[in-house]
Structure formats: C-alpha cells, structure tokens
Amino acid sequence: MSNQTNVVIIGGGAAAVSAAKALRAGDPELKIDIYTKESIPPYFRPSLTFGVMSTPPEPRLISKPEFYVSSNIGLHLNMNAIAIDREAKTVTFADDSKISYTYLLIATGTHRVIPKIPGVKLPEVISLCDHRDLKALLELLKVRRNIVVIGTGVLGLELASVLLQVKHHVTVVGASGLLKNQLNAAGRAFYEEIIKKVPDFEVVTGSAVKEICGAGRVEGVNLIDGRHLECDLVIISAGATSNVDLAQQCGLEYDKGIAIDNQMRTSDPAIFAAGDCAEVACQTFGLWEPALAQGKVAASAILGKPEIFHCKCYGGFLNAFGTKLYSIGFVDGDDSVEMRDDANKNYSQIFFGGDSVVGGFMIGDTNKMMALTKAVNEQYTKAQAKEQGLF
Numbered sequence: 355m356s357n358q359t360n361v362v363i364i365g366g367g368a369a370a371v372s373a374a375k376a377l378r379a380g381d382p383e384l385k386i387d388i389y390t391k392e393s394i395p396p397y398f399r400p401s402l403t404f405g406v407m408s409t410p411p412e413p414r415l416i417s418k419p420e421f422y423v424s425s426n427i428g429l430h431l432n433m434n435a436i437a438i439d440r441e442a443k444t445v446t447f448a449d450d451s452k453i454s455y456t457y458l459l460i461a462t463g464t465h466r467v468i469p470k471i472p473g474v475k476l477p478e479v480i481s482l483c484d485h486r487d488l489k490a491l492l493e494l495l496k497v498r499r500n501i502v503v504i505g506t507g508v509l510g511l512e513l514a515s516v517l518l519q520v521k522h523h524v525t526v527v528g529a530s531g532l533l534k535n536q537l538n539a540a541g542r543a544f545y546e547e548i549i550k551k552v553p554d555f556e557v558v559t560g561s562a563v564k565e566i567c568g569a570g571r572v573e574g575v576n577l578i579d580g581r582h583l584e585c586d587l588v589i590i591s592a593g594a595t596s597n598v599d600l601a602q603q604c605g606l607e608y609d610k611g612i613a614i615d616n617q618m619r620t621s622d623p624a625i626f627a628a629g630d631c632a633e634v635a636c637q638t639f640g641l642w643e644p645a646l647a648q649g650k651v652a653a654s655a656i657l658g659k660p661e662i663f664h665c666k667c668y669g670g671f672l673n674a675f676g677t678k679l680y681s682i683g684f685v686d687g688d689d690s691v692e693m694r695d696d697a698n699k700n701y702s703q704i705f706f707g708g709d710s711v712v713g714g715f716m717i718g719d720t721n722k723m724m725a726l727t728k729a730v731n732e733q734y735t736k737a738q739a740k741e742q743g744l745f
C-alpha cells in the first residue's frame with residue numbers, strides 16, 4: 355500500500371487488537387491507529403468478572419503497552435468517537451479533534467441493556483461492562499452486601515458465583531428460568547438441584563423486577579408479581595446490545611448490529627466493522643473468539659488479500675457454584691439422547707434435527723465439550739456421534 359494509506363480503528367477490544375496485529379503482520383509500513391474511549395490499553399474483557407476477587411483490580415491486558423510502541427501501532431486512549439463523515443473520510447471525537455482515514459474499522463462492541471425501571475439511577479445500581487465499572491463495583495463491595503443480580507444468563511450466574519466466593523449474599527432474579535438459552539426444562543431442574551444447596555445464595559424466577567426502591571440509596575427491589583426482596587446493591591446483567599450509533603449517524607446499513615458481509619465490509623467500501631458491534635448473516639455473536647476472528651478477516655480485506663469469516667456455532671461455558679456447564683446450539687426438542695449420573699452430579703443431553711446433531715449441554719463432566727462442538731459444527735449423524743463416544 356502507498357505510504358499515504360492509513361487505517362483508523364475505533365474501539366479498544368478483542369476485534370480492534372486482532373485487526374491491528376494482522377494489519378501490522380501483513381504490512382510493516384502501514385499507518386495504523388487505535389482510538390478507544392477507555393483510559394487503559396485493551397484488556398481481556400471476560401476476566402472482568404474475576405476482577406471482583408482482586409484488589410486493586412489489575413486488568414489482564416491483551417498486550418503490554420510496549421507492544422503498541424514496538425509495533426508502531428498508535429494507541430490513543432480516552433478518545434470517544436462521536437461522528438463519521440464518509441464524504442470527507444474523517445472521524446470526530448468528543449474533544450472536537452478530527453482525524454482522516456483511508457480505511458476505517460469500527461470495533462466498538464456492545465453496551466449493557468439497562469431496564470427502564472424506577473430506581474435504576476440509584477448509586478448502588480451497576481452493571482459490569484468495562485474496567486471503570488469494575489473499579490466502581492469494588493468500591494461498593496468494600497462492605498458485606500446483600501446483592502440482587504438482575505439476569506439469569508451465563509454472565510449473571512458467573513458473577514453471582516464469584517460474589518459468593520468473596521462472601522456476599524446474592525439473589526439472582528429473572529422473569530425466565532435460569533439459563534434459558536443453555537438448558538431445557540430437565541437440564542434446568544438438574545442444575546437448580548445442585549445450586550440450591552449453595553449457602554448465601556437464592557434464585558427467584560418467574561417474575562421481572564418492577565422497580566428498585568430506596569430513598570437515595572438501594573433498599574430493595576419489587577417484583578411485578580408483588581414480591582419484595584431486600585438488598586443494598588443491584589447488579590444488572592440483562593444482556594447487551596451492539597453499538598450501532600456511529601453507523602446510524604453516518605448512514606451505514608445496520609439492524610441488530612452494523613451490517614457486514616463475510617469479509618467484514620459495511621455498505622461503504624472504505625469502512626469495515628468487526629466484533630460485537632457487527633452483524634454477519636443475521637447474527638451477532640457477543641463472544642471473544644468470533645471477535646478475534648472477525649478482526650483478522652477485516653484486516654485481510656483491507657490488505658487486499660480477503661479471507662472469509664465462516665459463521666459457526668459457538669458454545670457457552672460456565673464454571674460456577676462448584677460445577678461446570680457447557681451448552682451449544684439448539685437444546686430442546688423430542689429427539690435427544692440423555693446421559694444421567696446422579697451420584698456424580700453429571701447430566702448431559704444431545705439433540706438431533708433430522709439425523710444431525712444440532713446441539714447439546716453437559717452439566718458436571720464437560721470433558722467432551724470439544725467433541726460436542728465439532729459434532730454440532732460438522733453436523734454429525736447419530737451414528738457418528740455414537741462412534742465418537744458422545745453417548
């Protein structure tokens with residue numbers, strides 16, 4: 355590429371760093387700059403949850419700050435991009451500064467879904483999305499808390515389990531049952547039987563939170579069905595939504611995420627998107643591994659050696675409450691094989707659609723999770739799945 359060409363990356367997460375590394379590997383001369391609104395270098399976001407156990411909170415950096423210097427990748431912190439001018443090919447930041455780009459990669463991730471309920475602005479209501487949230491949460495956890503976690507998904511339960519390890523009392527609350535995307539009714543009953551014995555922990559499902567109450571500080575939550583739960587801290591873990599604001603502002607196509615093809619190209623040939631902010635083949639992933647893969651594919655397209663991002667099925671893993679859980683694909687339906695060992699608290703099911711493996715979950719013993727992932731993605735037949743020892 356000509357030495358005038360530059361790539362601007364907005365966002366400082368998995369997709370951004372993966373793209374920058376691949377761009378540098380492909381072109382030692384290319385001018386590459388990462389602009390992130392965070393105040394620390396890119397870090398391993400999934401480890402935020404476990405940061406609750408460490409004071410002071412040490413972020414697990416993806417690469418040391420020296421790496422960006424030695425690789426000649428400009429890393430610009432505290433830079434919040436607020437507008438893209440596609441005609442002029444510029445990005446404007448909240449501090450009114452402006453930069454030009456030849457190619458632009460949007461890798462701005464997601465933001466947490468915060469329910470619009472009364473009391474949500476009280477000072478002891480928080481969600482865990484970035485390192486700043488972690489620092490604020492650790493301040494609140496300096497005294498023993500009675501915590502309500504709103505959200506019954508993997509991240510809410512993982513956080514609940516970590517909070518219990520640092521001796522807080524935790525109630526997980528949700529309108530739907532636990533892990534609604536990961537387990538069917540039988541799996542959920544088995545899992546609940548294990549976790550109901552955990553001390554200082556309660557699960558309240560079947561009703562959403564109507565309001566967070568308290569005069570100036572959190573004193574409890576009221577549920578739609580009339581129940582009241584006392585608490586002095588509320589953590590919201592009710593899902594995340596792709597950041598499409600920049601795409602919307604500059605007129606790029608978007609739906610659930612910024613619309614991209616399988617080479618991470620948006621509707622503007624100079625602009626790419628990757629990671630949690632992007633939607634490919636009607637899917638947003640919300641996971642670390644595809645964000646890395648998409649960053650790399652975006653880089654290859656910018657370098658003029660396009661690779662293809664292949665959508666595949668990713669599983670979710672949860673190591674919490676003294677047991678493990680792995681789930682992938684579709685986990686409901688009549689055509690399934692069940693393996694149950696009550697003595698050792700192991701339970702798994704594999705589901706079939708036609709004659710192919712379409713999903714499954716494992717509670718307790720998750721040793722075969724890689725084999726299950728392969729079976730789902732390669733659409734093993736029942737016979738193949740049996741042959742490979744999956745049941």
Ligand SMILES: Cc1cc2nc3c(=O)[nH]c(=O)nc-3n(C[C@H](O)[C@H](O)[C@H](O)COP(=O)(O)OP(=O)(O)OC[C@H]3O[C@@H](n4cnc5c(N)ncnc54)[C@H](O)[C@@H]3O)c2cc1C
Pocket residue numbers: 364365366367368369370389390391392399400401402403433434435436461462463464482483484509597628629630631639640641642643645
């Ligand atoms: C608590 C927690 C636990 C998780 N656990 C797991 C797990 O166990 N396994 C897993 O696979 N995934 C997990 N995830 C999800 C995983 O972290 C994400 O899928 C992954 O980080 C996505 O990478 P990304 O680069 O697309 O976006 P992000 O990592 O979200 O990075 C986006 C970056 O863009 C910045 N940004 C946003 N808007 C702007 C702007 N306008 N200007 C400048 N910068 C901007 C953000 O500040 C952020 O630095 C977890 C997420 C959280 C929050």
